[in-house]
Amino acid sequence: MEVNGVTSLAELDSSSLAQHDSWIVGSDEYHKKPISRREHLKRLRRVLKYASARDWAPESAVPTDDDWQQVLPSVSRSEEIRDDPLETERGEQITRWLAAEKPCSRDHVIWLLLFEYGLRVSAIRAIDLNDAVLSEPEEFPGSEFHPHIRLRDRPGLGGEYDAGLPLKNTNPEYADRLVPLYLRHAEAIREYIFTGTPSGAESSRKEFDVTDSHDRVGLLTTEQSPRVPGRTIRERSHHLTCPTTYREEPCDCDGCEAYRAENGRDPYPSKRGAHCERTRSPHQVRHGSATKLLDQMGPERVARIVGTAPDTLREVYDRADEYRQMERVADAMTNREEE
Ligand SMILES: [Zn+2]
Incomplete structure (x- = not known):
């Protein structure tokens, strides 16, 4: 906002968030995946709500529900789910x-x-x-x-x-x-x-x-x-997927490094999710799990385990690239050869 000459929250109005989003889209420096823009805009709206409740920003700066749907970039269900699943090797x-x-x-x-x-x-x-x-x-x-x-x-x-x-x-x-x-x-x-x-x-x-x-x-x-x-399950999921936990040595991701530089120690176990870039939510773990299970058996069987229809599994949850797909077929062929 500073770059665009906005120096006070009081200057914001009903079109500010939309303008900000188009500026992000036009800029080279930022993540532009719809899902990132969405999360970013949601955070900004929370700030604006807070500010407007305290009269630091005009009420009109907070988009109404209708406007808000116009401002938010749409994200398909698969984009939402495909975001950073747990790598199966790490899960194992x-x-x-x-x-x-x-x-x-x-x-x-x-x-x-x-x-x-x-x-x-x-x-x-x-x-x-x-x-x-x-x-x-x-x-x-x-x-x-x-x-x-x-x-x-x-x-x-x-x-x-x-x-x-x-x-x-x-x-x-x-x-x-x-x-x-x-x-x-x-x-x-x-x-x-x-x-x-x-x-x-x-x-x-x-x-x-x-x-x-x-x-x-x-x-x-x-x-x-x-x-x-x-919330306990979510917290444990983040905790367990931080490399500091399962490798028993300090994680070298940017988030953990920055925290250590500032505080001289690792984040407390229950706070790792907030700092470490390698932690994963239960949903991201489930997603990695589906890919792993699909390596081992067909979608109809995996569906009976994870509780999602086979078509959805194939479309949304399967992260296998063409080499992984080929290996699955080759494995099945090897099994037949051995029989
Ligand atoms: Zn980390």
Whole structure:
């Protein structure tokens, strides 16, 4: 704004944000992907709202809802989702680190569900303790038992003013489902539930005498809560994907370097997400997970795990380039040759 001769918030008016956005588009120095412009404009609007509430900026500087839709660059759903997924190789490194250093801890279980099975935050939260079916029940309807997680959409649980525990899936065919577990993962979850391990004990499952607000018992609990809150899952996702965590050495991204230069130490674990450029949200982890699973099996099967229709998986979640695509085909051919 200074470059354009605006020196005081009081000079702003209803067209300022739109002008600013076109200036960004015309300039060589800035990110111009619609998603970046959107985020930038949203931040500016928050500042303007704050300023106008204190009479530092005229009320007209804050776009009305209608104007706002005109100003915001449109972003397709796929652009929104394609933004920086977790690289699958890095995800596998984190899985190995947790299995070695924090086996059967809450972090380990959250990570397995996020990255190895690509579950949404809403799905992970909704898992009840008895939805983890780890040993064969007396009456099992299937012909062969596999340890699994039962995902159930429970939107009606919470009554009129509570959204319940919905799985946020628009496609009912893929909402309720049974997700089979690898045996080693089933074992880790069992340990988490029943014993914990010396290194994982501090964050192992805490039993509560009380049930949650839906009168149910969650699989994942925290020290304070009988069911893990979404913000804990998001915070752990950022924490675990920071290289400082799983490489156990200072991360060399610009954000971490700058923080260290200024403060003489690494950001506290719970704040790493705010500084480190390599951390990833649960959604970005889920996205990396889908690509990894698609390396191993076809979209119809992956859909039954992650809970997204095969077409969406192919269009939106699959990051494989043509070489990766070729390797998948070659792997399948090798398997046939060996048979
Ligand atoms: Zn970093």
